[in-house]
Amino acid sequence: MPPAFHPFSTSHQIVLAITAVLFVLMQIIARTRFAAMAEKALGTLLLLIYPATLAVHAWTGSLNAQTLLPLQYCDIACLAGGIALWTRRQLCCEIVYFFGIAGTLQGLITPALIYEFPDPRFFVFFLLHGGVPITAFYVVTAMKHRPAPGAVARMMGVSLSWYAVIAIVNYALSTNYAFQCTKPPQASLFDHLGPWPWYNFSTIGLGVVFYSLLYLPFAFRKVRP
Secondary structure (H helix, E strand, O other): OOOEOOOOOHHHHHHHHHHHHHHHHHHHHOOOOOHHHHHHHHHHHHHHHHHHHHHHHHHHOOOOHHHHOOOOHHHHHHHHHHHHHHHOOHHHHHHHHHHHHHHHHHHHHOOOOOEOOOOHHHHHHHHHHHHHHHHHHHHHHOOOOOOOOOHHHHHHHHHHHHHHHHHHHHHHHOOOHHHOOOOOOOOOHHHHOOOOOHHHHHHHHHHHHHHHHHHHHHOOOOOOO
């Protein structure tokens, strides 16, 4: 049996270090004539992660109902981030910013992952969970697409609507997207949100808090015309 992944192992620390370096590199490139090229390259990478993940799961024999659909909030953040980098659409910028920092960044720090390096599922997991937070910060700093007024309510509406969609899929397919039915086996923030099913309601309340905090730096700034 291949070794199992453990949070803050050597491989995880290396991933965190690489992500930090790439974050700084993207901020530096944003001030050069290569900015547009870098944005398109990162955007293309994010858009290719889902089909690459399907191919990896099919190749490794782990393709099933739980790994087939891009229904996790991190998946939505990844797709929105790719579109945002290519089109600069405000809604996509807001989705990747709020979902990416409130959710995907936590997945980078406390990964719900069992596959250790050099398993290909290790790579696609961290390509997503590293690329999305980098993009989330990039769109509001380098690209200047900051959350518009009403962003918290708007993103809660998107989150709750998507939560309902996931609930229907989980019921129909007996899956656990968004960890609605069972907490991740690895240590995570879910461990502090109460037992099932109450942690689902705690997650919604925490979303309001996180989104409000993420909007706070922009709450008193003038919106660009």
